[in-house]
Amino acid sequence: MILVADSGSTKCDWILYNHKESNPLKIRTKGLNPAVLNKKNFLKIVASSKELESVKDRVQEIKFFGAGCGSKTNQQKVNEILTSYFTNAKCTTKEDTMAAVLATTKEPAVVCILGTGSNCCYFDGQNIHMKTPALGYLLMDEASGNYFGKELLKSYYYLTMPKELASLFNTEYSLNEKDVLKGLYQSKRPNKYLAGFAPFLFKYQEHKFINDLLLDGFRTFVNHHVLKHREALKHVPVHFVGSIAFYGQKQIKQVLAERGITGGVFIKNPLDHIVEHKINIH
Amino acid sequence: MILVADSGSTKCDWILYNHKESNPLKIRTKGLNPAVLNKKNFLKIVASSKELESVKDRVQEIKFFGAGCGSKTNQQKVNEILTSYFTNAKCTTKEDTMAAVLATTKEPAVVCILGTGSNCCYFDGQNIHMKTPALGYLLMDEASGNYFGKELLKSYYYLTMPKELASLFNTEYSLNEKDVLKGLYQSKRPNKYLAGFAPFLFKYQEHKFINDLLLDGFRTFVNHHVLKHREALKHVPVHFVGSIAFYGQKQIKQVLAERGITGGVFIKNPLDHIVEHKINIH
Numbered sequence: 001m002i003l004v005a006d007s008g009s010t011k012c013d014w015i016l017y018n019h020k021e022s023n024p025l026k027i028r029t030k031g032l033n034p035a036v037l038n039k040k041n042f043l044k045i046v047a048s049s050k051e052l053e054s055v056k057d058r059v060q061e062i063k064f065f066g067a068g069c070g071s072k073t074n075q076q077k078v079n080e081i082l083t084s085y086f087t088n089a090k091c092t093t094k095e096d097t098m099a100a101v102l103a104t105t106k107e108p109a110v111v112c113i114l115g116t117g118s119n120c121c122y123f124d125g126q127n128i129h130m131k132t133p134a135l136g137y138l139l140m141d142e143a144s145g146n147y148f149g150k151e152l153l154k155s156y157y158y159l160t161m162p163k164e165l166a167s168l169f170n171t172e173y174s175l176n177e178k179d180v181l182k183g184l185y186q187s188k189r190p191n192k193y194l195a196g197f198a199p200f201l202f203k204y205q206e207h208k209f210i211n212d213l214l215l216d217g218f219r220t221f222v223n224h225h226v227l228k229h230r231e232a233l234k235h236v237p238v239h240f241v242g243s244i245a246f247y248g249q250k251q252i253k254q255v256l257a258e259r260g261i262t263g264g265v266f267i268k269n270p271l272d273h274i275v276e277h278k279i280n281i282h
Numbered sequence: 283m284i285l286v287a288d289s290g291s292t293k294c295d296w297i298l299y300n301h302k303e304s305n306p307l308k309i310r311t312k313g314l315n316p317a318v319l320n321k322k323n324f325l326k327i328v329a330s331s332k333e334l335e336s337v338k339d340r341v342q343e344i345k346f347f348g349a350g351c352g353s354k355t356n357q358q359k360v361n362e363i364l365t366s367y368f369t370n371a372k373c374t375t376k377e378d379t380m381a382a383v384l385a386t387t388k389e390p391a392v393v394c395i396l397g398t399g400s401n402c403c404y405f406d407g408q409n410i411h412m413k414t415p416a417l418g419y420l421l422m423d424e425a426s427g428n429y430f431g432k433e434l435l436k437s438y439y440y441l442t443m444p445k446e447l448a449s450l451f452n453t454e455y456s457l458n459e460k461d462v463l464k465g466l467y468q469s470k471r472p473n474k475y476l477a478g479f480a481p482f483l484f485k486y487q488e489h490k491f492i493n494d495l496l497l498d499g500f501r502t503f504v505n506h507h508v509l510k511h512r513e514a515l516k517h518v519p520v521h522f523v524g525s526i527a528f529y530g531q532k533q534i535k536q537v538l539a540e541r542g543i544t545g546g547v548f549i550k551n552p553l554d555h556i557v558e559h560k561i562n563i564h
Binding site: 139157 | 459
């Protein structure tokens with residue numbers, strides 16, 4: 001029995017799979033970030049899941065991908081906690097971006113993640129290298145869900161969004177000033193609130209205004225992030241992971257083609273992909 | 283004795299002035315936002331100031347400009363609380379942007395505030411009208427201190443800032459990833475943190491890169507906000523208030539000239555200006 005986990009700071013998705021069975025079990029717990037939680041609280045969250053408890057002696061292997069797992073110290077901390085609970089398992093912990101990388105490739109590549117946030121890294125076949133620090137939704141995150149959410153809202157309030165789209169947008173979302181201010185400044189995760197507007201883009205991506213908005217966002221992302229790996233791209237492909245990348249692949253491919261780059265694979269959810277394709281992530 | 287207050291949500295600046303004296307007294311208390319505080323807590327903050335207490339019977343008039351004072355109900359709430367404390371005073375309460383407006387004009391005008399945040403309104407001689415809701419630093423605030431702080435940080439990390447400037451920027455500010463992430467996502471007021479980088483702009487505004495960055499920011503602001511009042515601008519001037527407007531007036535005038543508009547007055551601090559020039563704000 002193998003357990004694969006993909007943890008952000010707020011939630012952790014676990015997939016329990018057994019080579020003999022076709023349908024793996026999906027489990028969700030609170031986020032497990034070793035940079036934030038002490039050992040006791042980390043363990044408490046793991047132990048709170050009855051589903052995990054019921055298999056704790058049968059798990060032989062754990063692959064844990066998590067936010068805050070970039071350093072050796074934190075990787076070791078997670079390994080120690082998890083093997084103390086899943087006593088018959090060996091555990092490997094890696095930073096969260098590694099799940100995205102391993103879902104797309106085992107070979108060197110540039111890998112971009114475009115989901116609620118965005119980032120771009122170079123994978124040398126073993127380790128991940130960043131050219132630019134990831135400074136989140138207040139500064140960066142170009143072409144992410146939260147970025148496009150901002151662009152949609154701005155175009156709506158600045159009246160640059162065509163009227164027919166503005167009317168649809170206003171029907172599908174609550175856009176009165178009070179609600180938007182609340183979502184932006186009183187919610188715990190404004191980036192998630194903003195990314196909630198992104199589905200509108202893909203529903204109407206055939207509309208010229210939306211298509212242009214997507215192209216502009218992807219151009220900004222490619223120029224600031226992907227092209228920082230210009231040298232590597234002469235020899236390796238560029239892969240994309242995340243729902244924005246998956247649904248926006250038509251526009252991403254166009255932006256890459258404008259710059260003489262060919263897009264590699266586009267994967268919506270790295271963990272699902274790893275499980276579905278039985279990718280060996282040793 | 284006249285008391286003029288300008289309150290945000292976090293602090294309230296009071297100026298006590300007496301026509302007979304040349305130097306008015308400046309007092310600072312915690313912010314007094316009637317949309318956030320109940321009567322008891324509002325009064326508690328006022329009463330906590332020994333300086334205000336020492337003059338409470340001698341104040342004849344209070345002008346209160348505050349965040350959260352846009353509605354008649356909240357204006358009345360503030361008037362009631364303040365006249366219950368300053369028993370010999372009459373009190374007038376207005377929204378905070380009115381202090382900026384009254385510092386620049388008594389006549390109809392477009393008035394822009396470029397400080398930590400930014401906004402733009404039309405003053406018809408009595409009331410303030412907004413064309414676009416002010417949705418703060420996560421969505422808008424173009425050409426404000428926090429906007430330029432973001433632009434400086436992005437250009438630094440994206441390596442588009444010229445090396446000699448990047449080296450000065452790195453000497454004058456703490457730019458390691460951890461500190462920036464802390465300032466952005468763990469401080470109570472990320473907009474204030476970001477605006478803290480703005481002084482760098484004005485120290486080096488003669489540098490072409492900074493001059494262009496300022497011009498770009500002001501162009502975005504003028505296009506999205508000032509030009510929304512295109513019709514009014516045929517008949518009324520456009521005034522600017524706030525430290526970004528004051529120190530960036532050379533570039534603002536250039537951007538306005540490109541669009542055939544002449545800038546009006548540029549005032550750094552509205553309250554100081556009102557007091558210094560003994561502007562009658564009845």
